[in-house]
Amino acid sequence: MRAKNAVHIPFTVAKSAQTLDGKIAARTGRSKWITSTKARNFARQQRENFDAIMVGVNTVIKDDPRLTSLNKNHKLLKVIVDSSCRISRQAQVFAGIKQGGCLIATTKKASVRKMNLLAREGVEVVQCPQQRDKVNLLWLFQYLYQRGIRKILIEGGAQLIGEALRLNLVEQMHIYIAPKILGDEQALNSVVGLKPLDIQQGILLKKIKVIPIDQDILVIGNVYRDR
Ligand SMILES: NC(=O)c1ccc[n+]([C@@H]2O[C@H](COP(=O)([O-])OP(=O)(O)OC[C@H]3O[C@@H](n4cnc5c(N)ncnc54)[C@H](OP(=O)(O)O)[C@@H]3O)[C@@H](O)[C@H]2O)c1
Numbered sequence: 520m521r522a523k524n525a526v527h528i529p530f531t532v533a534k535s536a537q538t539l540d541g542k543i544a545a546r547t548g549r550s551k552w553i554t555s556t557k558a559r560n561f562a563r564q565q566r567e568n569f570d571a572i573m574v575g576v577n578t579v580i581k582d583d584p585r586l587t588s589l590n591k592n593h594k595l596l597k598v599i600v601d602s603s604c605r606i607s608r609q610a611q612v613f614a615g616i617k618q619g620g621c622l623i624a625t626t627k628k629a630s631v632r633k634m635n636l637l638a639r640e641g642v643e644v645v646q647c648p649q650q651r652d653k654v655n656l657l658w659l660f661q662y663l664y665q666r667g668i669r670k671i672l673i674e675g676g677a678q679l680i681g682e683a684l685r686l687n688l689v690e691q692m693h694i695y696i697a698p699k700i701l702g703d704e705q706a707l708n709s710v711v712g713l714k715p716l717d718i719q720q721g722i723l724l725k726k727i728k729v730i731p732i733d734q735d736i737l738v739i740g741n742v743y744r745d746r
Contacts, residue, residue, distance in 0.1 A: 528660040533673040534693040535709040546705040557733040569672040575679035576601035594619040604629035681712030
């Protein structure tokens with residue numbers, strides 16, 4: 520937990536699995552699998568340390584993940600950031616929904632019918648204020664804090680992590696790096712939407728830890744703020 524301008528928001532980690540050249544998916548949008556089985560299992564175990572796991576709706580549409588905790592007794596709230604409620608009702612995130620629940624953070628752009636259908640199926644639908652035509656993330660983080668969520672793991676994609684970093688909502692990065700190079704400018708970068716004009720304006724990570732996992736490495740770093 521941390522106070523941001525005297526408002527409380529959960530402690531937040533952003534995680535990505537990327538190639539050496541910083542790509543999280545091929546130009547087709549396919550991301551299975553960048554890292555080794557061992558690294559993916561380690562990453563899944565980390566979910567146990569969080570109250571909520573959050574992804575952008577494009578990740579659900581492209582990857583159709585389940586976003587479950589390996590520990591059946593652990594309540595992990597799945598949060599999908601989806602300003603128009605584009606998510607399919609058949610999405611796998613809705614499987615095993617009773618374990619920790621599933622929350623769709625949407626806006627008034629979503630159809631009332633779709634919101635009602637999802638709500639009837641046990642999904643928590645929260646209409647958030649908009650910022651830049653999308654879900655207002657600061658509002659959402661405060662809402663989640665008030666709802667009892669203290670630790671959030673953002674598991675992608677690039678737009679959601681970029682916006683959370685831009686708004687200073689991320690405390691720590693967990694970057695799994697595979698010894699692969701895609702070398703394709705149309706493959707997706709791990710973070711997008713930031714527009715630094717020079718290198719000094721880039722996000723700096725401090726207190727770096729490097730953990731080898733099989734052929735991959737995990738880089739953990741705290742987002743440095745005192746710039
Ligand atoms: N390797 C990895 O670690 C990894 C992890 C996850 C995903 N991926 C890959 O990443 C790709 C998807 O990433 P992506 O960057 O395209 O999309 P994303 O971050 O998964 O989702 C972005 C979408 O979320 C919605 N959204 C609503 N409010 C938002 C806000 N305030 N900030 C940001 N997004 C908001 C927007 O759609 P609306 O405007 O419709 O609301 C936006 O287009 C897929 O190809 C997937 O395979 C890779």
